[in-house]
Amino acid sequence: MTSEGKVKYIKVVLNLPLNQSFAYKVPAEVSSRVKIGGKVLAPFKRKILSGFVVDKIEREQSRGNLKEIIKVMKDFPPLSNSFIELGKWISDYYYCSLGQALHSIFPIQETFRIQRSKESERKTSAGQKFGKLSSRVGKNNESVFFLKEKGVFLFKTEDNEKRKSLYLPLIKKTLERERQVILIVPEISYLPILEELIHSYYEGEIAILHSRLSSKQRYEEWCKISRGEVWLAIGTRSAVFAPFSRLGLIIVEEEENSAYKQIEVPRYHLRDVAIKRAEIEDFSVVLFTASPSLESWHRAKRGIYKFVEFSRNDSKSRQVRVIDMRKEKDRIFSLTLEEEIEKNLEEDNPVLLFFNRRGFANFLLCHECGKVPRCPNCDISLTLHLNGKLTCHYCGYEEKAPRVCPSCRGSYVRGVGLGTEQLEIEVKKKFPKACVRRGDLDIINSSLLYKKLRSDLIEKKIDILVGTQLIIREEILSCIGLVGIILADGLLNLPDFRAGEYLFQLLTKIKRLMKPQGRLIIQTYNPTHYTIEALAGKEENFYEREAQIRKDLEYPPYLHWVRILLEGKIKTKVEETAEVLREKIEREGIEFLGPAPCPFAKIKGKYRYHLVLKDKNLSSIRQILEKKLNPLFSGIQGVRAVVDVDPLRTM
Ligand SMILES: [Zn+2]
Ligand SMILES: [Zn+2]
Numbered sequence: 001m002t003s004e005g006k007v008k009y010i011k012v013v014l015n016l017p018l019n020q021s022f023a024y025k026v027p028a029e030v031s032s033r034v035k036i037g038g039k040v041l042a043p044f045k046r047k048i049l050s051g052f053v054v055d056k057i058e059r060e061q062s063r064g065n066l067k068e069i070i071k072v073m074k075d076f077p078p079l080s081n082s083f084i085e086l087g088k089w090i091s092d093y094y095y096c097s098l099g100q101a102l103h104s105i106f107p108i109q110e111t112f113r114i115q116r117s118k119e120s121e122r123k124t125s126a127g128q129k130f131g132k133l134s135s136r137v138g139k140n141n142e143s144v145f146f147l148k149e150k151g152v153f154l155f156k157t158e159d160n161e162k163r164k165s166l167y168l169p170l171i172k173k174t175l176e177r178e179r180q181v182i183l184i185v186p187e188i189s190y191l192p193i194l195e196e197l198i199h200s201y202y203e204g205e206i207a208i209l210h211s212r213l214s215s216k217q218r219y220e221e222w223c224k225i226s227r228g229e230v231w232l233a234i235g236t237r238s239a240v241f242a243p244f245s246r247l248g249l250i251i252v253e254e255e256e257n258s259a260y261k262q263i264e265v266p267r268y269h270l271r272d273v274a275i276k277r278a279e280i281e282d283f284s285v286v287l288f289t290a291s292p293s294l295e296s297w298h299r300a301k302r303g304i305y306k307f308v309e310f311s312r313n314d315s316k317s318r319q320v321r322v323i324d325m326r327k328e329k330d331r332i333f334s335l336t337l338e339e340e341i342e343k344n345l346e347e348d349n350p351v352l353l354f355f356n357r358r359g360f361a362n363f364l365l366c367h368e369c370g371k372v373p374r375c376p377n378c379d380i381s382l383t384l385h386l387n388g389k390l391t392c393h394y395c396g397y398e399e400k401a402p403r404v405c406p407s408c409r410g411s412y413v414r415g416v417g418l419g420t421e422q423l424e425i426e427v428k429k430k431f432p433k434a435c436v437r438r439g440d441l442d443i444i445n446s447s448l449l450y451k452k453l454r455s456d457l458i459e460k461k462i463d464i465l466v467g468t469q470l471i472i473r474e475e476i477l478s479c480i481g482l483v484g485i486i487l488a489d490g491l492l493n494l495p496d497f498r499a500g501e502y503l504f505q506l507l508t509k510i511k512r513l514m515k516p517q518g519r520l521i522i523q524t525y526n527p528t529h530y531t532i533e534a535l536a537g538k539e540e541n542f543y544e545r546e547a548q549i550r551k552d553l554e555y556p557p558y559l560h561w562v563r564i565l566l567e568g569k570i571k572t573k574v575e576e577t578a579e580v581l582r583e584k585i586e587r588e589g590i591e592f593l594g595p596a597p598c599p600f601a602k603i604k605g606k607y608r609y610h611l612v613l614k615d616k617n618l619s620s621i622r623q624i625l626e627k628k629l630n631p632l633f634s635g636i637q638g639v640r641a642v643v644d645v646d647p648l649r650t651m
Helices: 028-033 081-093 098-105 119-123 126-139 142-146 160-176 188-199 215-226 237-241 270-281 294-301 335-346 420-430 441-445 447-458 499-513 530-536 539-553 571-586 618-635
Strands: 009-014 022-025 039-044 047-057 152-156 180-184 206-209 232-235 247-252 284-289 306-309 319-324 351-354 363-366 389-391 398-400 413-416 436-439 464-467 482-485 519-524 560-568 591-603 606-615 639-645
Touching (some): 009 039, 081 098, 098 237, 142 160, 160 188, 188 232, 232 237, 237 270, 247 270, 294 539, 319 335, 335 351, 335 482, 420 436, 420 464, 436 441, 436 447, 499 530, 530 539, 560 591, 571 591, 571 606, 606 618, 618 639
Parallel strands (some): 152 284, 152 306, 180 232, 180 247, 206 232, 247 284, 351 482, 482 519
Antiparallel strands (some): 009 047, 039 047, 363 413, 389 398, 591 606
């Protein structure tokens, strides 16, 4: 073998939606610094872009008019082979370019001067820093037992305290084996509690990774991890890319949470990326859940995940009561809920009244029998429009809103669309002496207002809190003894096939997080719906029934869905494009839904239409996208096409 020759040319992938690499000349003086996976700056059209080196060419070739790279970013250690492999998988599976995938694995743009931690500190092994934990962990070894085998585990427990006592031994055991750990949570708000919990047992440093870090902080954490100075990282979605070289375990908290699906390119799902990374680097993944996603439930049933259920520690279970609103004649609060609120106010116990976000999509509800008209093809709720029409947002089916209920012939058929502000007014009227507060977007987005809300709750300065999904958080619910769901039908009838699953998971979460001995009162016009019945009874019934419906209607997890969203300022143009796509797809002989307007038919001045391709096999959809549709996407002026593989929200 000859010694390594000089690199003459490199191939680079850029952060652009172009699935190809570009060749550049390498100036002789930087040739030795060019590495596969390394970051470079390169000219592209009239811009300078960052890119990753994916190939080196050493032999002399006449490559006349190639441009030279501008800079080799020597402060960035090159991406490991396993990250490049993971990037290739993301690019392939989620239909984005390799450049986009690699840039999301390594999102750092600039470097900073970072002080290294002292040498002496690094000598103690991470496992030993768990000294104080032994007393608690010693007794609770059930979780560790399962890690004797490798694989993906789905740990189900409804007990909030217990699940935490399961993490710690898992982390300890892995660190003792000289392997590193990543613990991932759905939202930033979970991090402080978790950090505090782990720190009370673990003396070592913890890297914290989330989207609100400054570039300097991000770089700092990244350096500490890649230098092996930190062995444990906790964070949100992107923490899955923490550059540990000896990773031994990824723990995912609340695997069913939809925040794990990235909205922007690459539109990956954290769970699947974590599992892929584990496969490449050969370690285990533990998914925690109280109510698994249908996807995970399905995989556990088929033995792809190892399913382990842990029983509750606390016997004080929260009570669930379902109120049939058909018998309550136009009331917002049923008599039962009213009495319970009064009782809690007397006992100085804060109450939470839940209402889902203001009805953007109204639906038609028969107040006598509780039925909501659904699409005959897709079984999702039809959306009521101002022109008196009901439409299906999957297939485009349309009908005139009936005056009498098709189900019971009753004539009390109305649209539903009460909002939180209106609810707040009603609550104040009904309970004039109570201190009522609204937990809305403004409060959640401001850390100052949010802190005030929490301290007021703890100091019992709030009697009734009115809010949406946004305030369903551990810190808030742990102060609450009574939760009233004003109208479960609002969530049950979202125009999305996962509506039932979301409602089930949300209410299970409320049940899990509220005070022990608390009460959950669910008001609904549809008390016999299997989702509602399973909440108060046997959970497994929900999964079995839901799975059957998904199977019959060819919904995920039984088929893959790929959603194509079209957006544009001119409505007719978007519609025309949708039609062109429809014709193309029809010729391919693949199953699809639409085109239909999205439930959010217009956002920020842009009209939105979507189509859904369905197949057991993603590769056949990918071929159609690649060969037939992609050329179309780039050719349409004024219309943007977004491809979402395994979409979670279809609104
Ligand atoms: Zn009816
Ligand atoms: Zn339909």
